[in-house]
Amino acid sequence: xxxxxxxxxxxxxxxxxxxxxxxxxxxxxxxxxxxxxxxxxxxxxxxxxxxxxxxxxxxxxxxxxxxxxxxxxxxxxxxxxxxxxxxxxxxxxxxxxxxx
Amino acid sequence: xxxxxxxxxxxxxxxxxxxxxxxxxxxxxxxxxxxxxxxxxxxxxxxxxxxxxxxxxxxxxxxxxxxxxxxxxxxxxxxxxxxxxxxxxxxxxxxxxxxxxxxxxxxxxxxxxxxxxxxxxxxxxxxxxxxxxxxxxxxxxxxxxxxxxxxxxxxxxxxxxxxxxxxxxxxxxxxxxxxxxxxxxxxxxxxxxxxxxxxxxxxxxxxxxxxxxxxxxxxxxxxxxxxxxxxxxxxxxxxxxxxxxxxxxxxxxxxxxxxxxxxxxxxxxxxxxxxxxxxxxxxxxxxxxxxxxxxxxxxxxxxxxxxxxxxxxxxxxxxxxxxxxxxxxxxxxxxxxxxxxxxxxxxxxxxxxxxxxxxxxxxxxxxxxxxxxxxxxxxxxxxxxxxxxxxxxxxxxxxxxxxxxxxxxxxxxxxxxxxxxxxxxxxxxxxxxxxxxxxxxxxxxxxxxxxxxxxxxxxxxxxxxxxxxxxxxxxx
Numbered sequence: 001x002x003x004x005x006x007x008x009x010x011x012x013x014x015x016x017x018x019x020x021x022x023x024x025x026x027x028x029x030x031x032x033x034x035x036x037x038x039x040x041x042x043x044x045x046x047x048x049x050x051x052x053x054x055x056x057x058x059x060x061x062x063x064x065x066x067x068x069x070x071x072x073x074x075x076x077x078x079x080x081x082x083x084x085x086x087x088x089x090x091x092x093x094x095x096x097x098x099x100x
Numbered sequence: 101x102x103x104x105x106x107x108x109x110x111x112x113x114x115x116x117x118x119x120x121x122x123x124x125x126x127x128x129x130x131x132x133x134x135x136x137x138x139x140x141x142x143x144x145x146x147x148x149x150x151x152x153x154x155x156x157x158x159x160x161x162x163x164x165x166x167x168x169x170x171x172x173x174x175x176x177x178x179x180x181x182x183x184x185x186x187x188x189x190x191x192x193x194x195x196x197x198x199x200x201x202x203x204x205x206x207x208x209x210x211x212x213x214x215x216x217x218x219x220x221x222x223x224x225x226x227x228x229x230x231x232x233x234x235x236x237x238x239x240x241x242x243x244x245x246x247x248x249x250x251x252x253x254x255x256x257x258x259x260x261x262x263x264x265x266x267x268x269x270x271x272x273x274x275x276x277x278x279x280x281x282x283x284x285x286x287x288x289x290x291x292x293x294x295x296x297x298x299x300x301x302x303x304x305x306x307x308x309x310x311x312x313x314x315x316x317x318x319x320x321x322x323x324x325x326x327x328x329x330x331x332x333x334x335x336x337x338x339x340x341x342x343x344x345x346x347x348x349x350x351x352x353x354x355x356x357x358x359x360x361x362x363x364x365x366x367x368x369x370x371x372x373x374x375x376x377x378x379x380x381x382x383x384x385x386x387x388x389x390x391x392x393x394x395x396x397x398x399x400x401x402x403x404x405x406x407x408x409x410x411x412x413x414x415x416x417x418x419x420x421x422x423x424x425x426x427x428x429x430x431x432x433x434x435x436x437x438x439x440x441x442x443x444x445x446x447x448x449x450x451x452x453x454x455x456x457x458x459x460x461x462x463x464x465x466x467x468x469x470x471x472x473x474x475x476x477x478x479x480x481x482x483x484x485x486x487x488x489x490x491x492x493x494x495x496x497x498x499x500x501x502x503x504x505x506x507x508x509x510x511x512x513x514x515x516x517x518x519x520x521x522x523x524x525x526x527x528x529x530x531x532x533x534x535x536x537x538x539x540x541x542x543x544x545x546x547x548x549x550x551x552x553x554x555x556x557x558x559x560x561x562x563x564x565x566x567x568x569x570x571x572x573x574x575x576x
Contacts, residue, residue, distance in 0.1 A: 008281070015274055022267050028259065035266050042274045049281025060280060063229050067273065070236045074266055077240055081247055081259050088252040094260055 007048030015041030116213020271313030336444025377410030385516030476521030
């Protein structure tokens with residue numbers, strides 16, 4: 001088994017854990033962490049699958065770098081919103097939707 | 101030499117940054133000037149594509165394998181035109197709508213600029229990864245706009261929206277990673293000949309993940325749970341922008357992938373979006389008929405109208421189906437923006453947002469109610485509106501291929517739309533004594549809503565030009 005494949009399989013496991021967290025966990029901070037786990041999983045897959053013949057491919061590395069910037073921005077926005085929600089009504093979970 | 105491709109992205113970025121520095125008053129003027137230029141650029145691009153076929157721009161002079169390509173065909177040009185022509189009246193409306201000293205105004209102008217830059221870049225992107233980045237840009241700016249009001253309900257709606265958007269785009273990103281792993285490229289043009297019906301299983305998985313993520317972002321039933329609270333709790337100009345344009349971005353992406361690289365894979369899958377679309381039409385309309393709140397009604401109507409966009413997928417073998425889908429996207433974009441703007445005027449004037457509280461507004465705000473009605477005409481699909489043209493094309497394509505039940509769903513959806521539009525109009529025309537004073541509203545609010553509503557109806561008469569533009573790019 002090549003090292004690239006090990007990276008990719010780890011990525012799949014991380015992605016699955018992250019998406020389960022996004023869907024199942026109610027605490028918002030944990031959901032934000034779960035999103036980051038999902039993102040890291042996708043990045044590992046991207047870099048791992050692209051390693052062919054032992055030479056690293058620069059294109060996915062550039063993509064992952066861009067992806068990390070996007071994920072940091074999204075995390076910052078989510079954290080800011082969570083803090084705002086917490087100061088407004090002291091909660092760290094979303095209210096239930098009544099008509100759904 | 102001004103290349104509209106690059107300036108359509110740079111211009112909103114520039115004025116968004118300026119608006120942030122200048123503050124709401126001068127920021128609004130900068131934004132409106134920038135949006136007028138963008139509308140002109142979009143027209144210019146549409147003319148060029150109509151005459152000379154698809155356009156291409158290598159950013160910074162670096163071509164595709166190393167740099168980033170921007171590409172525009174007829175479909176991109178139609179969507180760009182729609183985005184700019186909804187955004188300009190909306191900016192005029194927003195300038196009159198927001199009180200200049202509120203916090204929501206401070207963030208509105210920069211965020212709307214970033215949102216438009218993201219949207220324009222999305223419509224012009226030519227590779228899967230660039231599409232992911234622009235999709236995230238649009239999503240983050242939209243979440244910011246929902247939260248800009250600052251109340252607990254808005255922040256909660258924004259967070260719900262953010263998590264739905266992030267889940268959707270992460271799934272899309274994983275799909276991109278798998279595609280890159282299989283083929284070593286993310287360019288749409290390069291991928292198109294590589295993907296065939298006997299593609300490895302990993303590509304099928306990637307396609308499924310990307311499609312599911314994008315359906316979540318388009319709020320197709322049953323993934324619509326985040327849309328009504330987000331669209332209904334935002335201020336009226338934001339709701340209009342979200343319903344008219346933002347959900348169309350991920351629909352555009354689905355259409356682009358479905359017709360482009362994934363075309364050989366999706367044959368058997370086509371019924372799934374159609375069935376979900378039919379579900380959306382019935383469930384969304386039913387909720388719109390039931391809900392007591394005016395903006396909730398308009399938001400649920402968006403869920404229903406998005407359903408039509410997905411009825412076209414089993415029919416895509418004929419060109420009429422694509423035309424129907426794009427026409428519906430444009431018609432709904434114009435009409436729903438007008439409807440949210442009119443609803444905003446009604447709420448501002450009456451000081452409450454219950455449908456039951458609208459009794460008697462017909463005498464006091466006839467122009468606004470007329471705009472609401474005109475937008476309703478498009479949503480119901482009555483002639484000569486653009487909505488009628490879209491439904492006509494859809495039903496024609498459905499009957500030509502013998503799928504009469506798709507035609508039936510489209511007709512039933514029109515009747516249901518009449519149900520919720522007339523619910524509002526009936527209440528407004530009641531001669532009940534008005535229990536509260538109707539506040540005066542700026543004229544700009546009423547006239548911009550009216551302009552968009554009229555455009556959505558009159559576009560039905562200019563449908564041929566739009567269809568010609570759509571066809572111009574798809575020819576090789």
